[in-house]
Amino acid sequence: MSTPSSPSTRSATPMTQDELKTLVGQAALQYVVPGEIVGVGTGSTVNKFIDALATMKDQIRGAVSSSQASTARLKALGIPVFDSNEVTRLSVYIDGADEIDGQGHMVKGGGAALTREKIVAAQSDRFVCIADESKLVHTLGKFPLPVEVIPMATRRVMAQFADMGGDARVRLKDGQPLVTDNGQHIVDVTGLTIADPLAFEARVSQWPGVVTVGVFAFQKAQVCLLGTPQGVRTLTF
């Protein structure tokens, strides 16, 4: 599953998490296909990728973005952004994760962009996850699971998670429920052990009012570039 893919970068001073993110953001450039449109995720690791992508912007047609934040960053760097409906297939989607397991299943949505992330991932042939090594887990569930919910269903969805043994809280911003790019709310669920990500995603996705659950099992990663103090580890699934 795991192959070392880059020379050792070990140095006297341990790399910070930010430096590990820069490392994998730059390493992801090798998966960008010249002449094509690339799918771009959201988050602090993806921001490093976007910055690196700007160095080869003349070699690509542009990007499909998974959030208003990434769109703004791409445009500021002069990278054209296409609506996902303008594009049929993308050969690659590059995004971070809050957790990734040994099969490429992920928890995502820490940046509240999970719905658009899942849409762009679904239209892409390959998902390349970029993450520092703290994101690699044996079983998903330690990171609070983000779920995008239509506000009128929040109470009922939270009760359904309580029935599963979870504790769901509405994500707040400045003391008010955070509003996503899609005008919905996020609940974050702790206390879950997601032993079967495919079954879990299928089940929760059926609940009325759930827009998107942050388990990416149907849209899992095929590749993970994991930043470690020894360099980039490439996991393939």
Ligand code: 5RP
């Ligand atoms: C945003 C996401 C991000 O990919 C995830 O939260 C990881 O972010 P970061 O790279 O900042 O750790 O799913 O909705």
